[in-house]
Amino acid sequence: MGKVLLSAFLALSFSTSxxxxxxxxxxxxxxxxxPLACDATPPTATAKPYDGGEPTNAPDRKGKTLEVVDxxxxxxxxxxxxxxxxxxxxxxxxxxxxAKTDGPSKANIDDQITLIDNYITSGVDGILxxxxxxxxxxxVLKKALAAGxxxxxxxxxxxxxxxxxxxxxxxxxxxxxxxxDAMAAEIGDDGAFAIVTSTFTTPNQARWISEMxxxxxxxxxxxxxxxxxxxxxxNILSFNQANTLINKYGDEMKGIFGMTSVATPAAADAVTQxxxxxxxxxxxxxxPNAMKPYVSSGCVKSVVLWxxxxxxxxxxxxxxxxxxxxLKAGATSVKAGKLGDLSVINGSEILLGAPxxxxxxxxxxxxx
Numbered sequence: 001m002g003k004v005l006l007s008a009f010l011a012l013s014f015s016t017s018x019x020x021x022x023x024x025x026x027x028x029x030x031x032x033x034x035p036l037a038c039d040a041t042p043p044t045a046t047a048k049p050y051d052g053g054e055p056t057n058a059p060d061r062k063g064k065t066l067e068v069v070d071x072x073x074x075x076x077x078x079x080x081x082x083x084x085x086x087x088x089x090x091x092x093x094x095x096x097x098x099a100k101t102d103g104p105s106k107a108n109i110d111d112q113i114t115l116i117d118n119y120i121t122s123g124v125d126g127i128l129x130x131x132x133x134x135x136x137x138x139x140v141l142k143k144a145l146a147a148g149x150x151x152x153x154x155x156x157x158x159x160x161x162x163x164x165x166x167x168x169x170x171x172x173x174x175x176x177x178x179x180x181d182a183m184a185a186e187i188g189d190d191g192a193f194a195i196v197t198s199t200f201t202t203p204n205q206a207r208w209i210s211e212m213x214x215x216x217x218x219x220x221x222x223x224x225x226x227x228x229x230x231x232x233x234x235n236i237l238s239f240n241q242a243n244t245l246i247n248k249y250g251d252e253m254k255g256i257f258g259m260t261s262v263a264t265p266a267a268a269d270a271v272t273q274x275x276x277x278x279x280x281x282x283x284x285x286x287x288p289n290a291m292k293p294y295v296s297s298g299c300v301k302s303v304v305l306w307x308x309x310x311x312x313x314x315x316x317x318x319x320x321x322x323x324x325x326x327l328k329a330g331a332t333s334v335k336a337g338k339l340g341d342l343s344v345i346n347g348s349e350i351l352l353g354a355p356x357x358x359x360x361x362x363x364x365x366x367x368x
Contacts, residue, residue, distance in 0.1 A: 027197045027228035027259070028210030035211060036177045038219035050329035051160040052348030053141075058148040061125055061323040063096065066150075068126040068319060069119045070101040070312075071112060073156060073202075074233065078287045079261040079308050080130070082368040083155065086312025087128065093337060094320055099128075107198065107233045109133040113140045120144050126319045129163070130155035134203040138162035150323045154315035155308075156204045157349075164322050165348050167315045169306040170355040172204075176211035177219075178355045179257060179283060182302035184220045186281040187254035192224035194245045196267055197259035198233050205259045208285075212257075226253055231263050238266030246274050258284025264303070268294040288358050288366040295363050303358040309368055311352055314339055318350055 070087050072080040084101040091097040102119075104111035109132040116127060117140050127144050131137045134157055141162035144151050154167040183193060198205045209228065216223055226249055231238035242256055242263075256271070258264025264284030268291065271280045277299035286303050294300040317336040321327035327334045333341040334350055345351045358366070 026209060026213055026225065027195055027200070027206060027230070028213055029203075029206040031207070031210065033211050033214035034173050035215040035218045036173050048347040050348050052164045052166075052329070053145050053151070053161045054164065055145045055148045055150055058150065058323075061150070062325055066097045066125040066320070066323055067123075068097055068099040068128060068316070069124050070099055070103075070128040070315075071115050071119075072101065072103040072130045073112070073132050074105060074107045075101065075103040076105060077233070077262060078290055078368070082287065082308035083130070083312035083315075085368075086309040086314075087316045088312075089309070090313045090316035090320075090337060094316070097316060097320060099316060104132075107132050107202070109136045109201075113137060116140045116144065120147055120149065124149060126150040126152070126323060128315050128319060129153050129158070131158045131203060132156070132199075133201045134158050136201075150319055152315055152319045152322060154311055156202065160348055165318050165327065165350055167311060167318055167342075167352060168345065168349045169308075169311050169352045171345070171351065172207040172211045173215065175208050175285075175304065175355050176215045178304045178357055179208070179285075180212050180216050180220060180223075182304065182357060183255050183257065183281065183283045184223065186283065186301060187223075189220050190222040190224070191254035192226050192249070192252050193255035193257060194226045194249065194253055195228040195257040195259060196231050196238055196241050196245070196263040197228060198263070199230050208259060231260075231266070233260050233262045235262055235266050238263040239270050242267040242270035243274065246270060246276060246280065251279070253280060255281040255283060258282060258286060260284075261286045261290060261305075265290040265294065268300050272297070272299050287368055288363045289368060291358070292363055295358070295360050298360070301359060303363065304355055305358065306352055306355055307366075307368070310339060313337065314342060314350065314352055318342075 091099040138159045151163040157166045229241045256267045258267045264286035268282045291303045314336045
């Protein structure tokens with residue numbers, strides 16, 4: 001009974017934000033988009049000068065043990081537990097990096113800024129971060145660069161000049177194509193869908209959604225975009241937002257996109273509890289372990305992601321290469337341990353690789 005009352009209360013409490021999201025807002029940003037070809041034609045790479053920042057008077061750290069802090073968007077969820085594991089694995093493997101993870105308990109940019117500022121004061125050699133807001137976090141990252149600290153982002157970027165390099169898990173248009181194609185395969189080219197995302201300011205979700213809108217308009221123009229709602233990467237709020245969408249649109253809505261590792265399993269849970277498995281598809285970004293129950297039951301067919309352990313692992317190796325002076329402006333690749341050579345893209349980004357689609361056939365091969 002308590003859970004029912006809590007759910008009802010939260011659904012009522014967030015009805016205002018849901019109604020606000022009924023406007024033309026799509027969750028995307030206003031940056032230019034670059035939708036991929038509708039078939040499997042690979043994109044054409046475009047050379048771009050280095051646009052990252054540089055630390056001021058950084059000491060010679062080549063080969064020396066680095067003290068590194070990792071500040072993700074938040075701690076305590078499976079996704080960032082996995083990136084932290086990757087960082088720890090790389091640090092142990094290299095033997096020249098002491099890395100700790102310390103992030104806010106909620107995806108709050110103010111708390112994240114305070115944490116980074118404190119570590120600048122206490123003194124570290126390197127900062128790894130996943131930004132809650134690309135613009136708001138920039139001043140404190142520039143402060144770190146000014147203090148001679150090496151700064152590398154992963155998962156969610158800052159403005160480029162506020163860090164040296166950013167490890168991009170997959171290009172935004174690649175994620176968009178995988179997501180929209182998977183949804184179209186499940187609900188058809190004229191199906192209607194809604195989106196549960198993180199916050200209005202979270203940079204990677206906004207980029208993915210913008211690219212999804214562009215790709216959907218180009219390659220699946222008859223699909224109907226009903227609404228986008230935010231859920232703060234909160235499990236209960238994500239469930240309630242998905243449940244509200246189910247009740248609001250009834251049989252019209254054929255699919256829900258989950259844009260975060262929290263929103264996707266929560267949406268799958270809402271669809272399951274509403275007895276809508278088979279009539280509402282859930283496609284989204286999530287960790288395999290969180291989605292295994294829904295994939296095993298057949299309620300969810302497609303989960304799109306990369307390997308977040310590899311993402312953290314790559315970020316640690318990139319930071320090591322930067323501190324050693326082995327990764328400089330103009331480089332075309334960087335060595336990342338067991339991952340081999342990773343390509344430089346977009347001036348100052350390192351590409352982890354193509355997105356991966358987990359299905360019933362392969363999801364049990366992964367454990368994170």
